[in-house]
Amino acid sequence: MRHTRHVVIAAIAAAGMLGVAACGGGGGSAGAAGEKELTVVMWGGEDQKTHVRDAIEPWAKQNNVNLKQDEPSDYAKFQTQVESGKVSWDLVEVEPHFATKACKNGWAEKLDKTKIDTSLVKAELTGECAVPVLEYAFTIGYNSDIYSAENHPRTWAEFFDTQKFPGKRGFWKDATGAIFEAALIADGVAPDQLYPLDLDRAFRKLDTIKQDIVWYDSGAMQQELVSSGETPLIQAWNGRIYRAATAGRPAAQEWNQHILSYDQLVIPHGSENAATAQEWIGWYLSNPEAQAAYSNDTGYGPVSDAAMQYIKPEVAAELPSSTQNAGKRSAIMNYGYWEQNYEDVTQRLEEWRAR
Amino acid sequence: MACQVTVPSTRERVSAHDADPAPAAPRPPRRAGGLLDRWGSLVLPLVAFLLVVFVLPLAFVLAQSFTEPEPGLQNYTDFFGSPVYLDVLANTFRIAGMVTVVTLLLGFPYAYLMTLAGPFWRGVLMVAVLVPFWTSLLIRTFAWVLMLSDTGVINTVLREIGLISEPLPLLRNLTGVLIGMSQVMLPFAVLPMYATMRSVDRRLVQAAEGLGATPLQAFWRVYAPLTAPGVAAATLLVFVSSLGFYVTPALLGGPGDVMIGELIAKQLSGVLRWGFASALAIALLVVTGLLLALVARFVDLRRMLGGAR
Known part of the structure; x- marks a missing residue:
């Protein structure tokens, strides 16, 4: 009898430990008190590193934002996070066909026009929920x-x-x-x-x-x-x-x-740090130097024309946005069709x- | 992949623990009444754990395959309506079968060699088969790309020493898939076979030879049957785990080597067709189950797997 009780207790303890182990993975998104936080998700690799270093970190330091990263962007995870209400991503680089779809389905936050001046970038590359991040x-x-x-x-x-x-x-x-x-x-x-x-x-x-x-x-x-x-x-x-x-x-x-072609940035609906993400987007669009810094390092085009004056001459020949290359263009990806x-x-x- | 490795074996163990009707094997007398004795109840948390992390999600996947995007059989009619998906499913089983054969052919002598070797060399052999097992699948696969491509290590060396003039087609075809997957699966074949072989009493083979059997006869009629449980376990582990591969065939295979795992991943992360992806997964599971049931009709899997003593 006593023996049995020990076994049962051991079993319960084991079950409890499993429960703890199972729950241990979640939670923990809140940073230090009062500190702003932003989790950025891009396609990963060298490109994400460069983009974050050139165009997000300077802003995060200025504004005392605790910057986090995840990679790569994944539409299934995006949808699951939004639908389950447990959103751990705040700013996600996606293809425009998905940005449009996410906006239509209510998976993405609408852009806050008081913080973001979309007239700084090409209108055809901008959506209700999305701004271009690179060309x-x-x-x-x-x-x-x-x-x-x-x-x-x-x-x-x-x-x-x-x-x-x-x-x-x-x-x-x-x-x-x-x-x-x-x-x-x-x-x-x-x-x-x-x-x-x-x-x-x-x-x-x-x-x-x-x-x-x-x-x-x-x-x-x-x-x-x-x-x-x-x-x-x-x-x-x-x-x-x-x-x-x-x-x-x-x-x-x-x-x-x-x-x-181009990629866009969206904010998953329900992101706790949506306001911070909106702030950064506004800063990025109105900050041609930051865009140009990224372009100079990668050969990908900046999203506003104002950035072209900061592009190094040897890089200009490698950008889709430069006049010599723009003339050789055959088509622009039509993401309305692709959506x-x-x-x-x-x-x-x-x-x-x-x- | 790890899930697929543990799941079938655990299922075998759990069901073998249930009221087992097999009358042939003499068993220690059991206390009447309980399904599990009191120490056995220690397993209950594990059962509960499996229920939560395996059975429930599986039930969810099953339900989803009938309800997303709308209730009905749409996902299954799509699946059976297109010859491509059945082809890919058949292809998946074909590749898994071939990988199983290759790993058994390589793994059996390897495991046998391990039983013959002294402690030092046994350790070396063990590490040699395990080290790749501890490196990331993606890294291993990319390493194979560098080895096998037309401009890769193997073809370059062979061309430099003048053995070939045109590169051997080793990559982006079935050869590449088999090489890459077999390497990943080899430990799963070697370890169960080695475990069984180690427990075989080699004096039985000597006795057979002493009674007039040729070495070949002694091997086939005494040693081989005794190691059969290990071979069966290896076959099952390798085959079932191979069914779920998709990174390796996607990177090393050619146009005809698409496996169903890759399509499932694309349905999810690419186009967000959860229902169809679930239907593909369920189809794979059902066909695998049917295949194992069919095998079980002819081979007593439980005895082969459980009779390692």
Whole structure:
């Protein structure tokens, strides 16, 4: 009898310990009394480090904000946090199609226009809940040992021509990775007639190079693929090629027919530090030096025109926003279209890939 | 991945602890009445824990597959309506099966070697199989990319010494997937087989040989059956764990090597189709269950796994 009681007590104690262990992971978001806090989430890696260092930390120091980071942005986590009411992210870098969707579904906070002057940035890159955080371009990246400044594809049609330019092609494993836009331009669709995308035609074009496609899903992998020569040609993010090149690796890019894109920042609905996040956004948009500092380090474009005067001349040639490159643009990603079609096209892309 | 490793084995153990109808094995007499004796009740917190962290979420996933985005069978008709998903599911089982075969073929002699080696070399062999086990899956996979790519270490060396003129296709195809996954899974094959082999009385093999068996006969008719429980445990662990892979096939595989884990992840993080992702997960679970049930009809899994004594 006594024996049994000991066992039962031991069992209860064990259960209690499990309970403690299970609960130990949560909580703990409140900082020191009175101190403001901000948790920033971007795509991670070198880019996030640079962005936070150049454009958020100076502000956080000035305003005595305790800065925290998480990575990478994840839409499923975003949705779960908002719907469960346990929001630990305050400022999240996302693709614009998700920003629009999140805004429509009430997952993102509306911008506070008393703190944020959206007239400082391009209206077409701004939403009710989102501001642009950077501009980037999908360029034709190439390995400069295998191809050269004289001999490399200069158009998407040439990029898809495996006879003239043999070798594997790298593409981003994402429906909004401009793969369809590039395929259609390569197939002769006028860049201003791209949307709504003729997907059947795009897939027919992609079928012609399917065996030569290598997919990447991170910037680091992209740099590795092109500079190792494994995929001598790659549909690249301009900043990644720029940084691989400045690091002395054999990577270069063609700006002709580049496709412009951008990322946005949103504040998850229910974030405790939403007001702080709004303050930073307002500061960032009205602070061209901070934007330019990030651009100078990464090759990604600043979001306001005022920042261009702070860009180093050698970097200007590598930015999508500079006048010499803007003239070579073929199209701008239409995220209105993508907000409507991202799910279906992703489905088709996955099915096409698995076939 | 870790969850998938522990779950099936725990389930086996729990069910083996339930009122077991198997009459063949003589068992120590049990006190009548209780399902568990008093020390057995120490297991109850663990059962409760599993209930909360495994059974409940699973029930939630199951429910979600029928209710998201709207109640009905939509997710399942989508799944069965497209040949692609069935192909990917079949592909998942095919790859898991091949990985199982490769790891058993490599793991069996390896484990056997460990039983023969002295303490020092046994330690070396053990560390060699475990060290990769302790490094991050992602790092290991990227390391394989660097080794296997057309411009990678292996192809460059082979080309430099003139053995090949064109790079061997080792990456972004089935070969790459099998190499990467087999390395990850090898400890799961070696450890259970080694545990079983260590407990085999080698004098039985000597006795068989003394009674006139050739070494091959002694191995096949005495040693192999005695190690069968370890082989069965290894097979089950490796196969079931392999089904859930997606990072490795995504990075090392080619267009035809998509596994269902990758599609599930994409459905969640990419397009937020929770219901469809749940349906994919449930389909994988059900087919795995059916497959194990089918195997159990022909092989007495419980005895093979439990009879390691």
